[in-house]
Amino acid sequence: MQRKNVQEKYWKTLLCKFAVLLVIFSGARFLFFCGNYKIFANEIPWCIFKAFATGIRFDLATIAIFNLPVWGFWSLPFRFRSWKIFNTIATGWFLVANFLALLVNVIDAKYFSFTFKRMSGEIFGQSVLLSEDPSIYVYMFVEYWYIVVSGLVLAYALVLAAFKFSLTNKTDKIRKRDFAYSFVSIILLILCVRGGLQRKSLKSVDSNIYAPNIRMACLVNNSAFNIFHTREKVNLPRYDYFADDDGKLWKISPRHRPGKFCDTCADFQGKNVFIIILESFSAEYIGALDREFKELPDTTFTPFLDSLIERSYIFDGFANGTTSIDGLTSMVLSIPPLLDIPYIVSTYSENVVNSLASILKKDGYKTLFFYGGKGNSCNFGSLVSKAQFDECYCQYDYDGPSSNISGWGVYDEEFFQFVARKVDKTKNPFCSVLFSLSSHHPFLYPQRLHGKFPKGSEKLQELIAYTDYSLQKFFETAEKMDWYKNTLFVLVADHIASPQQRYYQNTLGGYSIPIIFFDPNGKLIGKSNEVAQQIDVMPSILDLVGSKHNYFSFGSSLFDQNAPRFVIGRKDGIYQLIAKDFVCKFDGENVIGLYRRSDFLLENNLAEDPEYFVEKENLQDFTKAFLQQYGKSLRNNSMVVTD
Secondary structure, three states: OHHHHHHHHHHHHHHHHHHHHHHHHHHHHHHHHHHOHHHHOOOOHHHHHHHHHHHHHHHHHHHHHHOHHHHHHHHOOOHHHHOHHHHHHHHHHHHHHHHHHHHHHHHHHHHHHHHOOOOOHHHHOOOOOOOOOOHHHHHHHHHOHHHHHHHHHHHHHHHHHHHOOOOOOOOOOOOHHHHHHHHHHHHHHHHHHHOOOOOOOOOHHHHHHHOOOHHHHHHHOOHHHHHHHHOOOOOOOOOOOOOOOOHHHHOOOOEEOOOOOOHHHHHHOOOEEEEEEEOOOOHHHOOOOOHHHOOOOOOOOOHHHHHHHOOOEEEEEEOOOOOHHHHHHHHHOOOOOOOOOOHHHOOOOOOOEOOHHHHHHHOOOEEEEEEOOOOOHHHHHHHHHHOOOOEEEOHHHOOOOHHHEOOOOEOHHHHHHHHHHHHHOOOOOEEEEEEOOOOOOOOOOOHHHOOOOOOOOOHHHHHHHHHHHHHHHHHHHHOOOOOHHHEEEEEEEOOOOOOOOHHHHOOOHHHEOOEEEEOOOOOOOEEEEEEEEHHHHHHHHHHHOOOOOOEEOOOOOOOOOOOOOOEEEEEOOEEEEEOOOEEEEEOOOOEEEEEEOOOOOOOOOOOOOHHHHHHHHHHHHHHHHHHHHHHHHHHOOOEOOOO
């Protein structure tokens, strides 16, 4: 009887260990929900409950994957499983593996609100925070103390699960029933690793299928699970939907010849180009944009940018990705972020490419890049080098007072003035790219200006107002310089952040950004209702300034009336195509979502409605053709066009 009790206690203890793990990961999901509550605030309680219940499946898969060695070892029906040395090793694995899995879920409880996607394998190639000043971590810990405290509580529960439920009980004899228990345990392990009995193993992309609605997929998913399944996805799937000579492919050929597509293009030939990339400047915070979608249409944090928009030509703009390096790659190389990791750290980063800088250099332009942070923050330095900019200026090149440097970098106001002075000494024509900084966490700006700007529900909004103020000061300085009147300004955001209103919390408005072309001479004013994306910026500039060279671009000039207008992106394994009237979601094989753009909350999925069969097929074919061209170009290293 004693032996039987010992064996039963062993299996009960093993069950308790993994039951506690399931509770811990469910707690991490609840923390994720709380950290991103505003995103789910308008969901009905039943959908939230269903998302949590469905998430258990992803948690079980995560537990099985990260505990595969120890689960398998503890399931073996042999006496050595109770030996102390083996259990010490197994307990160490249990602690380390589950702590790492828990850690990324806890971090994502807040990090998600900046990227709008669960952490993935791209973290292995990113240096967003690792190379920055350690003081940044202090700001983060203080501001998100509740995440830190909750994470520590969950970590403490993990330690209890590791040591409280000991498996080192001596066993004199293994009975036949233990073989049955072991068999059941291993079968359960296999089922959990696969995520169920379905034909294909559970993948991250399946969160879009099993979620109550597509907006809840992030709540269903598990960050550790997502990282595991995207850790090696550096190569694109080989999409061969059409024959190479199929006309559907050549309608969207990435090989472009120089051309003039608008009457006003002649006014900009040979002009300087000044691109200003605004960190986290969602259209949500810009009063002059997206008024029809806003719950508070008269609210703005950008009075200067609003006034500039009235004197500019603007588009219905969308980002191609959700991070800064995605935005910069899209605009400078015209390569959208359709990989699981940033292009610049992928296996294709060694491909020969053209860029806005390399092409304009052929036309006699001097090319400069400015960023107030450290040289290779977010892998900017690597990308700028790849793009062949002549000069790159960062925090270390700034020659102003040291008091104007925060933990992240130089404050925007001072750095923008530094940029104006540098450009004023540059020979014309030039192409300059300035990437703003202050509207990035930890959201710091000079103490002397505190209280000057409106405060919103998020700290970011106050910093948006500060950067707008810095932008105004920059233009006031630039107006006095000789190069100003002879310069085409392009203002674009890298991505959105911290959405507050419902439209900006889904995968349509969640990419809505400004794309602004400003001519100080007033020869480019108006508004286009066509959709525009970041990869269109490079070809549009080359078109306007009259570049004479062929080039490779996945986008097309916004001034070409015959080019297809669309926005392509990828999130959580799902490709999204935004067209004039519809939004299409494609999983690589089938359309899983079709929405009218007028359905701005994406609530009515028309994918199975026969009335929209033609629209569905057309958008699906277009997406397939784009993916095939994209994949073929990257794999074959055929991303340049000779003159």
